[in-house]
Amino acid sequence: MESKQQIISLPVEGMTCASCVARVEKVLKRVEGVESASVNLATEKVTLSFDESKTNYDQLATVVEEAGYRLVIPETQQRLQVTDYGLQDSEISTHHSPFTTHNSQ
Numbered sequence: 001m002e003s004k005q006q007i008i009s010l011p012v013e014g015m016t017c018a019s020c021v022a023r024v025e026k027v028l029k030r031v032e033g034v035e036s037a038s039v040n041l042a043t044e045k046v047t048l049s050f051d052e053s054k055t056n057y058d059q060l061a062t063v064v065e066e067a068g069y070r071l072v073i074p075e076t077q078q079r080l081q082v083t084d085y086g087l088q089d090s091e092i093s094t095h096h097s098p099f100t101t102h103n104s105q
Contacts, residue, residue: 004052005035009045011072012064017041020069027067031055046071 012024021039024046028037033054039046048060057073064071 005049006052007047007049009047010074012039012044012046013070013072015039015041015044015069023067024064024069027063028060031059031063034060 015021015024018041021041024039025037028034028046028048031050033051035049035051037046037048050060057071061071061073
């Protein structure tokens with residue numbers, strides 16, 4: 001299987017202290033395919049380097065959630081992963097994300 005290295009920064013919700021940062025980094029680094037995970041408490045973001053052929057956004061979000069926090073996945077990645085399972089756009093519910101702007105009238 002070919003390595004597909006990805007580096008991305010994603011928001012993490014629910015962290016309040018240095019222990020939270022350490023816990024999020026620890027659980028992410030345990031995931032097969034994650035090369036590095038660095039959390040910044042001030043910006044509430046994690047910078048991840050991982051191999052997409054060994055893990056995916058859903059797996060990363062699951063381990064963070066199991067640790068008591070929330071990894072915010074870009075909507076485009078949610079759509080790509082869901083369509084990989086054969087669902088049509090009409091079957092995919094719309095999710096609000098900090099990566100999408102919504103006009104209010």
